[in-house]
Amino acid sequence: MIALKDKSSGTVVGSVTIDGELVEFHQGETIYQVAERCRREVPTLCYDKRLEAFGACRLCVVEVEGIRNPVASCTTAASEGMIIKTKTKAVDKYRKTLLEMVASENRNLDIDALAGYASQELGTLLDRYKANNGRFEGKQSGESNEDDKNPFILRDYDNCISCYRCVRVCAEQEGDHAINVMNRGFHTQITTEFGNDLRDSQCTFCGQCVQTCPTGALTDKKAIRAKDLPGDISKTRSVCPYCGVGCAVDLLTKNDRVVGIQPAMDGPANEGALCIKGQYAFDFVHHPDRLTKPLIRQPDGNFREAEWEEALEAAAEGFTKVREKYGRHAIYGIASGRAPHEAAYMVQKFIRAGFGTNYIDNCSRS
Numbered sequence: 001m002i003a004l005k006d007k008s009s010g011t012v013v014g015s016v017t018i019d020g021e022l023v024e025f026h027q028g029e030t031i032y033q034v035a036e037r038c039r040r041e042v043p044t045l046c047y048d049k050r051l052e053a054f055g056a057c058r059l060c061v062v063e064v065e066g067i068r069n070p071v072a073s074c075t076t077a078a079s080e081g082m083i084i085k086t087k088t089k090a091v092d093k094y095r096k097t098l099l100e101m102v103a104s105e106n107r108n109l110d111i112d113a114l115a116g117y118a119s120q121e122l123g124t125l126l127d128r129y130k131a132n133n134g135r136f137e138g139k140q141s142g143e144s145n146e147d148d149k150n151p152f153i154l155r156d157y158d159n160c161i162s163c164y165r166c167v168r169v170c171a172e173q174e175g176d177h178a179i180n181v182m183n184r185g186f187h188t189q190i191t192t193e194f195g196n197d198l199r200d201s202q203c204t205f206c207g208q209c210v211q212t213c214p215t216g217a218l219t220d221k222k223a224i225r226a227k228d229l230p231g232d233i234s235k236t237r238s239v240c241p242y243c244g245v246g247c248a249v250d251l252l253t254k255n256d257r258v259v260g261i262q263p264a265m266d267g268p269a270n271e272g273a274l275c276i277k278g279q280y281a282f283d284f285v286h287h288p289d290r291l292t293k294p295l296i297r298q299p300d301g302n303f304r305e306a307e308w309e310e311a312l313e314a315a316a317e318g319f320t321k322v323r324e325k326y327g328r329h330a331i332y333g334i335a336s337g338r339a340p341h342e343a344a345y346m347v348q349k350f351i352r353a354g355f356g357t358n359y360i361d362n363c364s365r366s
């Protein structure tokens with residue numbers, strides 16, 4: 001028997017057989033969670049492991065011996081002695097048909113990866129199951145709100161498949177309840193209170209709905225601006241410097257230009273969450289007004305450009321004068337939340353080791 005390490009800190013309560021392999025399961029685990037630990041590739045669309053399982057898309061179906069119809073693995077608890085098959089011809093056919101039905105809701109599969117973290121999930125699954133996105137045609141639900149007057153989120157509900165991940169992440173992760181579901185069937189609509197634009201709602205523009213949307217119906221307006229820039233998208237893991245929480249982010253770049261930010265779903269401090277600043281406030285990096293030369297303040301209060309050597313000498317002279325006249329505690333350093341972490345580290349070292357004072361802070365400390 002394979003005993004797998006469970007990250008979810010459960011107690012082992014029994015065993016199930018998955019595709020012929022005997023594995024332990026833990027208290028409260030679903031079939032999907034056990035299958036995922038065993039590295040079975042069970043497809044999902046409405047599932048986001050940070051959220052309560054919802055059971056809407058049925059794509060995660062598996063066969064369980066003794067149960068006539070396939071069951072949704074994300075909402076079915078594992079129980080002692082279950083014999084589960086995650087991949088059979090019948091299950092694959094079922095999934096393919098479901099995908100073809102979902103695709104009738106969303107026929108635009110040309111979604112750029114810059115749209116959001118999960119934006120290509122539907123397209124990838126359609127390819128994987130060789131599903132025909134034109135098999136079922138008919139009415140679509142949801143009215144687009146593409147002209148929502150906000151600079152961050154494009155809401156194109158023509159691409160919506162009613163998985164409600166956006167609504168659930170807003171409520172369960174952000175605790176905001178800025179969006180919800182209105183009506184049913186073909187009249188289903190993701191909406192704000194009274195159908196207002198997002199900026200007139202409770203929305204904090206954390207971007208979590210965008211990043212969990214599996215179809216690109218919600219798109220990162222800032223990142224998508226770089227869609228036509230040449231080059232591939234690179235992701236670089238970093239930590240947001242704006243406050244002391246330490247949210248892990250992936251910086252999206254094209255040819256050394258930062259074009260967007262996505263939260264790291266495995267970031268220990270944030271698990272895919274960010275605030276508006278961490279998500280969208282990166283324009284300063286390439287802003288044309290950004291200083292490229294050091295400035296020295298003149299006696300009349302104005303600044304003049306200088307070379308680094310001259311500027312460093314002027315700064316050293318100023319610090320020395322203050323320390324000699326008023327003592328080391330007269331010096332107080334403040335690092336910028338827009339500076340790299342290495343620079344913030346150097347500033348505290350400079351103040352502590354250089355002047356012997358702990359009067360050092362960061363503008364974004366929280």
Ligand code: SF4
Nearest residue numbers: 170203204206207209
């Ligand atoms: S951006 Fe955040 S607060 Fe606004 S609707 Fe999306 S999840 Fe909710």
Ligand code: SF4
Nearest residue numbers: 160161163164166213
């Ligand atoms: S907008 Fe996206 S996340 Fe929200 S229900 Fe539609 S497809 Fe799902």
Ligand code: FES
Nearest residue numbers: 055057058060074
């Ligand atoms: S992923 Fe299980 S029902 Fe959608």
